[in-house]
Amino acid sequence: xxxxxxxxxxxxxxxxxxxxxxxTAGSISETTKPGHFLGVAxxxxxxxxxxxxxxxxxxxxxxxxxxxxxxIVVAAHGPGTxxxxxxxxxxxxxxxxxxxxxxxxxRDPVSCALVGGGYGSAPLFMLAEHxxxxxxxxxxxxxxxxxxxxxxxxEAKRMASTxxxxxxxxxxxxxxxxxxxxxxxxxxHDTDVVYACGPMPMLAAVADMASDRxxxxxxxxxxxxxxxxxxxxxxxxxxxxxxxxxxxxxxxVEGPVFRGDRVRWSDVGTIPPDTLxxxxxxxGTR
Amino acid sequence: MTRAVVRPAxxxxxxxxxxVDMSTSLAGLDLPSPILTASGCAAAGKELDQFFxxxxxxxxxxxxxxxxxxxxxxxxxxxxxxxxxxNSIGLQGPGIASFIERxxxxxxxxxxxxxxxxAGDTVDDYARLAKTxxxxxxxxxxxxxxSCPNVEDRGKVFACDAGSSSAVIQAVRRNTDxxxxxxxxxxxxxxxxxxxxxxxVRAGADGLSVINxxxxxxxxxxRLRPALAGVTGGLSGPAIRPVAVRxxxxxxxxxxxxxxxxxGGVRTGLDALQFLLAGANAVSVGTMVFNDPSAPLRVxxxxxxxxxxxGFTRLVDAISYAHGYLDRDQQTLDxxxxxxDAVADEQ
Numbered sequence: 001x002x003x004x005x006x007x008x009x010x011x012x013x014x015x016x017x018x019x020x021x022x023x024t025a026g027s028i029s030e031t032t033k034p035g036h037f038l039g040v041a042x043x044x045x046x047x048x049x050x051x052x053x054x055x056x057x058x059x060x061x062x063x064x065x066x067x068x069x070x071x072i073v074v075a076a077h078g079p080g081t082x083x084x085x086x087x088x089x090x091x092x093x094x095x096x097x098x099x100x101x102x103x104x105x106x107r108d109p110v111s112c113a114l115v116g117g118g119y120g121s122a123p124l125f126m127l128a129e130h131x132x133x134x135x136x137x138x139x140x141x142x143x144x145x146x147x148x149x150x151x152x153x154x155e156a157k158r159m160a161s162t163x164x165x166x167x168x169x170x171x172x173x174x175x176x177x178x179x180x181x182x183x184x185x186x187x188x189h190d191t192d193v194v195y196a197c198g199p200m201p202m203l204a205a206v207a208d209m210a211s212d213r214x215x216x217x218x219x220x221x222x223x224x225x226x227x228x229x230x231x232x233x234x235x236x237x238x239x240x241x242x243x244x245x246x247x248x249x250x251x252x253v254e255g256p257v258f259r260g261d262r263v264r265w266s267d268v269g270t271i272p273p274d275t276l277x278x279x280x281x282x283x284g285t286r
Numbered sequence: 287m288t289r290a291v292v293r294p295a296x297x298x299x300x301x302x303x304x305x306v307d308m309s310t311s312l313a314g315l316d317l318p319s320p321i322l323t324a325s326g327c328a329a330a331g332k333e334l335d336q337f338f339x340x341x342x343x344x345x346x347x348x349x350x351x352x353x354x355x356x357x358x359x360x361x362x363x364x365x366x367x368x369x370x371x372x373n374s375i376g377l378q379g380p381g382i383a384s385f386i387e388r389x390x391x392x393x394x395x396x397x398x399x400x401x402x403x404x405a406g407d408t409v410d411d412y413a414r415l416a417k418t419x420x421x422x423x424x425x426x427x428x429x430x431x432x433s434c435p436n437v438e439d440r441g442k443v444f445a446c447d448a449g450s451s452s453a454v455i456q457a458v459r460r461n462t463d464x465x466x467x468x469x470x471x472x473x474x475x476x477x478x479x480x481x482x483x484x485x486x487v488r489a490g491a492d493g494l495s496v497i498n499x500x501x502x503x504x505x506x507x508x509r510l511r512p513a514l515a516g517v518t519g520g521l522s523g524p525a526i527r528p529v530a531v532r533x534x535x536x537x538x539x540x541x542x543x544x545x546x547x548x549x550g551g552v553r554t555g556l557d558a559l560q561f562l563l564a565g566a567n568a569v570s571v572g573t574m575v576f577n578d579p580s581a582p583l584r585v586x587x588x589x590x591x592x593x594x595x596x597g598f599t600r601l602v603d604a605i606s607y608a609h610g611y612l613d614r615d616q617q618t619l620d621x622x623x624x625x626x627d628a629v630a631d632e633q
Contacts, residue, residue, distance in 0.1 A: 001336050002336055002337075003336075003337075004337055004578075004579060004580055041577055041578070047577075048368050048369040048524075049366065050366065050369065050370065050371060050523055050524075050573065050574070050576060050577040051364075051366050051371060051576060051577070052576070052577065094578070096337075096579060223361070224361075224362060224364065226364050226371060226373070226576045227575070227576040227579070229333050229334075229336070229337075229579055230329060230333040231327060231328055231329040231333050231334065231575065231576070232326075232327070232364070232373070232375075232576055233326075233349075233358065233363070233375045233378050234361070234362075234363045234364035234373065234375065235361075236358065236361060236363070236378065237361070247357075248357050248358060248378060253333070268361075269360060269361050269362075269515070270360050271357045271358070271359070271360050275357045276355050276357060277354065277355035277356040277357040277358075277378070277379075277381070278357045279357070
């Protein structure tokens with residue numbers, strides 16, 4: 001169950017184009033599983049930026065000098081995230097977590113490929129640790145537009161059996177996209193499960209590749225959210241349920257991790273006409 | 287920003303403790319707390335119950351429910367705005383049958399007071415919803431969301447027309463148990479909100495929820511198009527608070543006895559106090575829940591402290607208190623000075 005916590009910044013350090021913030025989190029650190037995320041309030045009690053920003057939890061330390069802490073990875077690309085990376089040690093932050101549905105882990109020691117786009121890779125390292133602890137093989141594929149936008153390459157090399165890097169501009173690793181490299185990784189290591197986190201077009205491509213090969217995939221989506229706790233209905237996307245019916249589901253509580261074959265990737269941003277409760281007359285969206 | 291603390295010392299003895307009686311009454315409904323959630327900002331209470339005990343607040347106002355399941359609009363559905371947000375959800379919901387079976391049942395079992403918000407495309411939709419709800423126990427009140435396009439009137443919003451508003455309220459009143467109060471939720475996007483307020487009261491509304499969101503729009507300057515898939519959306523949050531306080535004030539002046547549930551950008555106990563002083567009998571906390579999921583209970587506690595600091599022993603004494611400001615100034619003046627206009631100019 002999520003909780004609201006008056007947190008303090010323990011540290012903020014740069015990692016390429018990103019910032020890694022370590023925050024006190026009390027018991028949130030004990031209940032966090034890989035794929036969970038945190039909702040962070042921006043700008044203090046009188047802030048004009050009302051909406052919490054969502055960050056997948058990069059790591060946890062259950063017991064330390066500061067009690068439990070959690071790490072998040074922040075890219076400063078708007079006023080809220082710019083404020084956040086400007087926080088210093090001991091600054092207060094209002095956080096809620098752990099939020100969402102985490103990755104599900106295989107019962108058996110299977111072969112797993114973990115795919116991260118940009119700083120979308122943030123939750124994959126904690127996931128890799130859990131998978132390794134279950135005896136799973138872990139191969140990682142990290143991609144970004146350019147080297148500066150990769151996150152966690154060194155960490156990946158410590159944890160994974162193999163690490164494949166791709167950049168659009170060829171500044172590091174193979175030139176191209178993660179999906180250009182993923183096929184070979186899956187073939188070489190007989191991948192049973194693909195885990196992915198990153199921009200939506202990447203998730204769509206990864207999920208399709210996995211489905212084509214009959215491989216199970218789990219994708220953590222990035223949808224814009226207002227509340228993060230399931231009340232506002234802004235972060236919805238079309239997902240096929242166990243009953244075969246498409247519904248607009250909340251990525252904050254029913255996700256952010258979805259089965260790749262259940263999300264209607266090409267329809268994200270629309271209401272497919274066969275969605276439960278879709279408008280009958282106008283027949284869909286805009 | 288500075289706030290002058292004005293103690294109503296002439297009328298009330300100062301309070302030294304915070305044991306203020308917070309109970310209030312809204313359209314015949316007795317509430318232990320004046321703070322409610324707002325429709326669309328609390329789902330049906332279950333999610334927020336993780337962050338505070340929802341039975342401690344006045345009531346949970348549920349997200350507007352329609353007769354059938356509804357997918358809502360395409361995304362993006364939301365844009366952040368200065369001290370607010372714009373939303374265009376399109377009333378996504380499971381439909382009344384599923385709502386009764388799951389959400390209402392959960393609220394009943396949890397022991398929370400439930401104000402059920404209903405919305406429709408036609409007058410008949412509202413009538414059907416009221417009929418369906420009539421058979422249900424555990425409904426404290428029905429809030430009628432009339433800020434919906436009337437498909438039988440070229441999509442003109444019911445709340446923007448006194449006749450349409452009146453027709454909906456009559457239909458709901460006729461099909462609702464007389465012991466269950468109905469609240470008409472008014473839109474501020476009208477020329478004179480008191481006209482619509484009066485029409486709703488004459489049609490049988492027991493109280494008024496004031497206000498719904500303001501119609502707004504944001505353009506995405508990177509994509510060079512409207513930020514929301516629905517193009518326009520409802521503006522909410524502290525940005526609209528002065529508009530909401532003004533609407534409550536005007537309705538209280540026009541209709542001195544009508545019960546009012548005030549809302550619009552309530553963030554703190556002092557914000558809630560503004561609404562009470564303007565004439566609200568109870569106050570909803572809406573959009574701020576997205577910022578602080580425990581806001582309703584926090585606002586309740588802050589309001590209790592604020593009332594105590596101002597010498598109120600009972601919350602109900604603060605309702606409409608600001609309307610008496612001219613009379614009170616008059617009482618404290620030198621008896622020789624009877625120039626009311628001069629006093630008013632000093633305000």
